[in-house]
Amino acid sequence: MPYIPLSEKLPGITGLLDYRKDTALPIRQLTQILLRGESTLTEGERELIAAVVSQEDECRFCTSAHSAIANILVDEEGIAEKVRSDIDTAPVSNKLKALLKIAQATVRNGRQVTEEMVAEARAEGATDRELHDTVLIAALFSLYNHYVDGLASVTPTDPAFYDRLGKILKDKGYLPSENRYAGL
């Protein structure tokens, strides 16, 4: 049971974004810019960062949701689970591996990001902007993870729910839209 009254039809973050729409709007806009805007990181890579970071925070809703989206976007069966299980052996670029480790450290505590981690990412070709965006995506998912779990929003256990949500987020992105969650 959530700690405040939320629509039963809207589990996880969806009910919270519906509860207070004025605060939801800039959260949605920031997410759209970071995860779907112009970037040298693919949308799939950015969703993998979100999934790994959410797992680090043990936020089951966000981990499942962004794993589902990453699996839709990346042409590699079960990529999210592979990356979440072991970054080092996952079939992603060395640059992304280094960025994923920076993202993980960021959500544990920003001060855990070390010069060595940054140097390793740069050696694999990471740019200033990619470093910035990786840290900010991780920081944004700190917000999401703590928001979702701090108010005890409902976490569906049926994997099919996240497949449906992932498809909605892939097709519609993160900005508000009419009948956004129809069929969820």
Next chain:
Amino acid sequence: MPYIPLSEKLPGITGLLDYRKDTALPIRQLTQILLRGESTLTEGERELIAAVVSQEDECRFCTSAHSAIANILVDEEGIAEKVRSDIDTAPVSNKLKALLKIAQATVRNGRQVTEEMVAEARAEGATDRELHDTVLIAALFSLYNHYVDGLASVTPTDPAFYDRLGKILKDKGYLPSENRYAGL
């Protein structure tokens, strides 16, 4: 030294918000709504939540900045330091004490917010909206703290810097403005 090139004149979050203005805008807007918008919590109470949460994350820049603002807004000498030192004995309402503990738990990990904490806040008169906003302010400062420290932005050590920044934020709020940091 920050991990990416930031203006030397803009330490802490200020340089990061200047680095990528398109992502900065929704972050600023969310902060303005939550910390300065209509609320049954005073601006001073909301800044105290930000200060306590930032201390929990050990983000020195954000702790110092929001302590300075709280001390300007609340008519009680050194209120931020008193609350940060011991919530239970600080000269604030029992409702705020209960909310501050929820905020602290939220940034540690959202799942640390318990039904008992929520029941205690409700017994002291906290509303659904106050519970929601407390958790979302804490979640927003998870973003700020991890963003600021994850990129190793500069943390000034001179307390006078934070007094100047606090005055700017009190007078101008959080939205973008011309010559925002003149005199910082």
